[in-house]
Amino acid sequence: MQTSFNPRSFLVTGASGFVGRALTQHLGIQAGTRVVCAARSHIPCAAPNMTFFQCDDALETQDWRAALDGVEVVVHLAARVHVMRDTAASPADEFRRINVQGSINLARQAADAGIRRFIFISSLKVNGEQTLPGRPFQASDAANPQDPYGTSKHEAEQALLAIGRETGMEIVILRPPLIYGPGVRANFERLMRLVQRGVPLPLGAVHNVRSMVALDNFVDLITLSTWHAQAPGKIFLVSDDHDVSIAQLLRMLASGMKKHIWLIPVPPCLLVALARLAGKSMDANRLLDSLQVDISETKRMLNWQPPHAMQDAINKTVTSFTSKQ
Structure with missing residues (x-):
């Protein structure tokens, strides 16, 4: 045992x-x-x-x-x-x-x-x-x-x-899926820049579902996995256990920045077609597709709950981002 x-x-x-x-x-x-x-x-x-x-x-x-x-x-x-x-x-x-x-x-x-x-x-x-x-x-x-x-x-x-x-x-x-937190780069940073600039975004009609994990939540799970008796020999998925659409994520970022965001309800099929014409199909997929994980087994086997709420983690990420601008 x-x-x-x-x-x-x-x-x-x-x-x-x-x-x-x-x-x-x-x-x-x-x-x-x-x-x-x-x-x-x-x-x-x-x-x-x-x-x-x-x-x-x-x-x-x-x-x-x-x-x-x-x-x-x-x-x-x-x-x-x-x-x-x-x-x-x-x-x-x-x-x-x-x-x-x-x-x-x-x-x-x-x-x-x-x-x-x-x-x-x-x-x-x-x-x-x-x-x-x-x-x-x-x-x-x-x-x-x-x-x-x-x-x-x-x-x-x-x-x-x-x-x-x-x-x-x-x-x-x-x-892990996408990991975000203070110092995050790549696509998550690009989204924060767009929200900060107040650029109108054609994503108001996108109702996908995406899982992400806050850096602090991921570190907590890694630490738990270093000693927990049920961890060896297993594969665990991880997330904040709070899945969002790209539109919801943008609103959460805007809330953290205390900014207004204008999301234009453009049909996703039109966005896909425009992205294909522009040679940006992969970029569009990352914004429009769903990527959801079920962490019920992780929570059950390791008796784990993400300790940090998603909005709190986003606020912390946004504060770090804006402080460096």
Whole structure:
């Protein structure tokens, strides 16, 4: 029977990233903990119990022995992430080299070092790119990745679970959707800029359903998964448990900024046609499609509830964004 334990020493890869910074700070403020922060570029350690480990681009051959010394739990965030305009000669090969072979290399060394638990941060893209009405993704669904990034995450998941069965190291897999919070970039930041500028947006008639997760909620679940007895060997989906349409999200952003927003009710089919003519079909899909997850199993198995309400998390994100303008 699996039992929970009280880990006090952690290795976090990708510690300089959006999630990595928040997670290492959260783990580092807990009394009696030790956190090894692994990243390619140097990052300052915020506390004496945090140490930096510099890794290189070749994660598939990286020697992790020094970083793993004395560690109980690994949280593997480092990855080649999904990019809109990939310039690699073979994106699939690059994703596989870093996300699959790099993860296998770290997990093998972790098992050899006696690491008890290995948390792998995967992606909802393993499930697919969109959901049908009333059919949210579940962790038990068959994988259906649609691009090299999602495929590489799925392949890494399968390899890590196999290593866990072979070595006894406890593997936990988390698949987040879009993560937002202070410092968020990419599409979420673009939406905030549009709301801030007061630009009329033709999205008032869009009634899709999308799941997202606040950074603080995700960090809370990662932390829980480092010790919970029911976590090993499982795949968990995560969200704020409050799904919204793109129109609702824009109104929540506007509320956080205390701004008026003008949403024009243009039929979605017309938006799709215009996007196709402009060569922006993928961008339109991200705005108009539904992408919903069912986290009932996560809540039940881990006795977890997202601790931060979505509007509160959006307000915190907006405050950080506007303070830097």
